[in-house]
Amino acid sequence: MEDELQPVDEGEFVYRRIPQKFYDPELPVPIPPLAFRPNQNDTTGISVFRSRFVKPAETLTGVDADKRNTYFVAQLAVSDLRKLGLTVLPEPDPNGPAGHAVIPELNWKAYQANKRDLREIQLRLGKLAGEGIVLRPN
Amino acid sequence: MPLTIELPIPEQDWLEQASRREKNGVIGQNRIEQTEDLYAAEWQKILQEIDEFRTLGDNWDGLGAKAPSNDLLDSAIGLARIWCGRDLVPPTRVLPGTAGTVVFEWQGDAGAYGEVEIDRPLHADVMLVRPGQPTKHWELPDA
16 A cells, blocks of 8 residues: 555556447547546545556456446556646545546646636547557457 | 537427337437438437437446436437437437436547537536637536
């Protein structure tokens, strides 16, 4: 747990879980901005997982068992996130997969206050994530 | 990328279309048979997809997502009826958001991108990206 609190290095990668219905490989932007949009539960930011602590499949242990096989996992470079003005903060979850972190700029309240700028960033995240799929449903 | 997404959506028109009740909850069959609308069949499919979102419960994603309310889905269907009536190119896809929203998405050539997110009944946020032009944002209804 202590290691998981170490600050996130620019050279790290993080994983983002993508619901199957949000991925269409036939489209120019296969993953919509919606996949990076916070909901009411994302009070501190949307969830990602640090690749140094967890394998892509392990990130799905936090999903209800009957829906685990309906997810893609995308890998994102922290350096790319920073270019978009985003940071990654460790937020270990003792009840979930290791390496949990959040993108604080994409928390629910921040999104409600600044939808226009953040939607454009989410679109760019969708493009990046579409190029970094590392796990597909069986 | 369709230009008509930028045409104003009057609040009263949206309300009327959202309040319509038809056999399948979407576009009446007669309209499909009688129409010469180029995209009517595709719109019918989109509308049925939205109608099927009524079966989503909370936690539909296994991570605590909120299901869209029936009122919000009625709004999504009403907005789609307006666009269908204007022969707007149907969206590339329509998706439920994890915050209980519904999103219409258009993807065009060379990076054109449009997104309309209904986040509460009779309210939507629009983003329209055209290459080489500033991204446009506005809210619906806007008339």
